[in-house]
Amino acid sequence: MQEIKKLISDQLVQIIKDKFGLELAENCLPAAGVELSYPVFASQGDLTWPVFGLAKKMAKSPVELATLVAGAWTSLPIVAEVKADGPYVNFYLSSNRLALDLFADFDRSIENIGQGKKIMIEFANVNTHKEFHIGHLRNVAFGQAVSGMLSGIGYQALPVSYVNDFGIHTAKTIWQLVKEPITDKSSVNRGYILGQAYVAAVAAIGDDEQAKKEVGSIMTEIEARQGESYQIWQETRQWSIDYFQSIYELLKIKFTNYYYESDLIDRGRKLVEDLLAKGILTESQGAVIADLADEDLGVLVILRQDGTALYPVADLALAMEKFASANLDKSLYVVDKRQALYFKQLFAVLKRMGYEAPMLHLAYDFVTLPSGMMSSRSGNTVLFSDLYQECYKSLELETRARHADWSAEKISQVASQLSVATLKFEMIKVSADKIITFDIKEALRFEGYTAAYLQYSSARINSVLAKAGEWLIATEELTFTESAEKSLLMGLAKYPELLAEAASKYEPAILAQYLFEVAQLFNDFYQNCPILSAESKLKQSRLALIGHTQRVLSAGLAVLGIEVVSEM
RNA sequence: GCAUCCGUAGUUCAAUGGAUAGAACAAGAGACUUCUAAUCUCUGGAUCUAGGUUCAAUUCCUAGCGGGUGUACCA
Numbered sequence: 163m164q165e166i167k168k169l170i171s172d173q174l175v176q177i178i179k180d181k182f183g184l185e186l187a188e189n190c191l192p193a194a195g196v197e198l199s200y201p202v203f204a205s206q207g208d209l210t211w212p213v214f215g216l217a218k219k220m221a222k223s224p225v226e227l228a229t230l231v232a233g234a235w236t237s238l239p240i241v242a243e244v245k246a247d248g249p250y251v252n253f254y255l256s257s258n259r260l261a262l263d264l265f266a267d268f269d270r271s272i273e274n275i276g277q278g279k280k281i282m283i284e285f286a287n288v289n290t291h292k293e294f295h296i297g298h299l300r301n302v303a304f305g306q307a308v309s310g311m312l313s314g315i316g317y318q319a320l321p322v323s324y325v326n327d328f329g330i331h332t333a334k335t336i337w338q339l340v341k342e343p344i345t346d347k348s349s350v351n352r353g354y355i356l357g358q359a360y361v362a363a364v365a366a367i368g369d370d371e372q373a374k375k376e377v378g379s380i381m382t383e384i385e386a387r388q389g390e391s392y393q394i395w396q397e398t399r400q401w402s403i404d405y406f407q408s409i410y411e412l413l414k415i416k417f418t419n420y421y422y423e424s425d426l427i428d429r430g431r432k433l434v435e436d437l438l439a440k441g442i443l444t445e446s447q448g449a450v451i452a453d454l455a456d457e458d459l460g461v462l463v464i465l466r467q468d469g470t471a472l473y474p475v476a477d478l479a480l481a482m483e484k485f486a487s488a489n490l491d492k493s494l495y496v497v498d499k500r501q502a503l504y505f506k507q508l509f510a511v512l513k514r515m516g517y518e519a520p521m522l523h524l525a526y527d528f529v530t531l532p533s534g535m536m537s538s539r540s541g542n543t544v545l546f547s548d549l550y551q552e553c554y555k556s557l558e559l560e561t562r563a564r565h566a567d568w569s570a571e572k573i574s575q576v577a578s579q580l581s582v583a584t585l586k587f588e589m590i591k592v593s594a595d596k597i598i599t600f601d602i603k604e605a606l607r608f609e610g611y612t613a614a615y616l617q618y619s620s621a622r623i624n625s626v627l628a629k630a631g632e633w634l635i636a637t638e639e640l641t642f643t644e645s646a647e648k649s650l651l652m653g654l655a656k657y658p659e660l661l662a663e664a665a666s667k668y669e670p671a672i673l674a675q676y677l678f679e680v681a682q683l684f685n686d687f688y689q690n691c692p693i694l695s696a697e698s699k700l701k702q703s704r705l706a707l708i709g710h711t712q713r714v715l716s717a718g719l720a721v722l723g724i725e726v727v728s729e730m
Numbered sequence: 731g732c733a734u735c736c737g738u739a740g741u742u743c744a745a746u747g748g749a750u751a752g753a754a755c756a757a758g759a760g761a762c763u764u765c766u767a768a769u770c771u772c773u774g775g776a777u778c779u780a781g782g783u784u785c786a787a788u789u790c791c792u793a794g795c796g797g798g799u800g801u802a803c804c805a
Contacts, residue, residue: 199748202752330805446802499799502735560768564768592744607755626766663746692765
């Protein structure tokens with residue numbers, strides 16, 4: 163559609179130059195040409211140019227300008243009709259030409275904005291020895307979608323996971339394990355059980371000074387990397403890592419690299435010494451800080467008074483490691499919104515250290531429940547494993563009810579794919595700056611704005627295509643007459659620009675909403691236009707149309723990290 | 731206190747400064763001997779308040795009101 167807009171804009175610019183003279187035209191027209199937008203109603207055409215801006219600059223009446231320009235329009239194969247409607251110039255496109263352009267060149271129509279530039283995107287910022295809950299799900303679904311969108315427009319996206327395996331939370335969990343050893347060590351359950359142990363530990367420790375002391379000495383052993391606690395730490399750390407890995411496999415999320423706090427902490431401490439010597443960090447009230455007051459960012463504490471490390475120690479080392487290992491053009495961090503100030507501070511310190519490549523915190527708001535804010539302490543959480551099980555059960559039932567003839571394996575396969583799609587989609591379908599109040603009943607409805615709706619549309623297309631047998635996607639002669647066809651064509655034509663917009667704003671919801679719209683347009687078309695029973699030429703055209711719809715749906719969903727099922 | 735985000739149908743969300751503010755869910759009424767009814771059609775329903783900028787404001791600015799989050803040793 164961008165190319166079509168450009169063609170039309172070029173001719174409009176030419177007309178204005180011819181009519182009003184080069185000098186006036188060049189003074190008033192924007193360098194990029196005139197900007198076309200989409201009208202609200204189909205009766206107003208497919209593309210429109212509101213002339214207000216230019217009319218004002220040229221001191222002309224908007225209505226007269228629009229009328230004059232529309233009258234001077236010569237011709238363009240893609241444009242069937244041009245009409246002035248008050249201060250708007252409306253363009254009606256030829257369905258058949260539009261379809262030819264569209265179907266011929268799906269891959270080339272997507273602009274290569276990234277040009278192979280390297281962007282590292284850190285997400286799945288998880289803590290070992292703790293649970294993986296629905297908040298983490300939003301993080302990984304969002305991160306994967308952003309990474310996919312960046313790849314989709316030509317960047318070399320490097321998704322990485324940072325694992326916090328060295329904090330006090332590990333000591334707390336181990337304290338609990340010593341008190342109450344785990345009996346079920348099966349690989350399926352132990353990662354999950356570890357999360358439960360952490361919750362129990364937090365509850366048991368509370369304000370108990372004795373317990374806190376015990377946790378402290380466990381932490382000391384872990385940090386010294388010796389003793390029994392360290393052994394337990396090593397073993398259980400691996401349980402967590404395996405557990406997270408199994409979740410990522412289920413969710414089909416792949417990372418190019420994993421970073422562990424335990425690998426970075428020593429380097430981080432050395433770095434802090436260097437930075438102290440350089441004056442980038444200073445001592446204050448016995449702690450080591452970065453004083454960022456001159457940038458209105460307050461103070462970032464790096465080491466506590468007692469010398470123990472805080473978050474930035476490993477984060478600074480990690481940032482250096484990232485830039486050293488890959489020549490990054492940009493470095494992104496997908497972390498919950500509450501860390502916004504922290505990342506501003508971290509980036510400010512890195513800048514003082516000489517790192518100039520853009521670093522960006524992609525913030526998203528958190529997930530709450532109808533019963534209130536999630537909190538491990540109060541036990542008011544939804545764990546991913548439980549959520550997935552519930553979703554799967556429900557989809558398995560639905561699928562079985564609809565396909566009595568399917569094998570158990572096939573039902574299970576489809577239900578599982580749909581579960582993953584549903585859960586991811588629920589997490590990315592609204593913009594990142596909105597709090598998601600997660601209501602399981604809503605999520606398991608599988609109607610309306612859901613992954614199931616998109617999947618169902620795609621499954622219907624597959625079914626028709628399978629019944630059609632042989633067909634070609636780009637036929638020389640296409641014929642479209644119905645308004646439902648036109649609307650669908652117009653919707654499909656917007657894919658490249660919507661992908662580009664969503665990716666450049668790091669906003670998967672834009673793409674998700676667009677794909678939903680395409681599916682709606684398809685279902686409207688499907689309801690109104692018979693495909694297989696249409697006469698030959700019409701049938702070929704419609705097959706090509708749904709074939710292209712399928713390409714857009716599956717490509718768009720794939721970019722968001724969602725696989726399309728072939729039947730459901 | 732300061733910073734920051736949010737405020738749109740009953741609910742959850744849309745709307746590059748542009749034409750009549752769109753969807754989904756919920757509610758009510760319809761459509762399956764017909765390409766998958768996890769679908770489609772129809773009906774009601776909304777911009778927090780007050781100013782300002784503009785030919786044009788849900789959008790930008792100012793001030794309120796309401797809510798969330800952050801703000802030196804939590805992770």
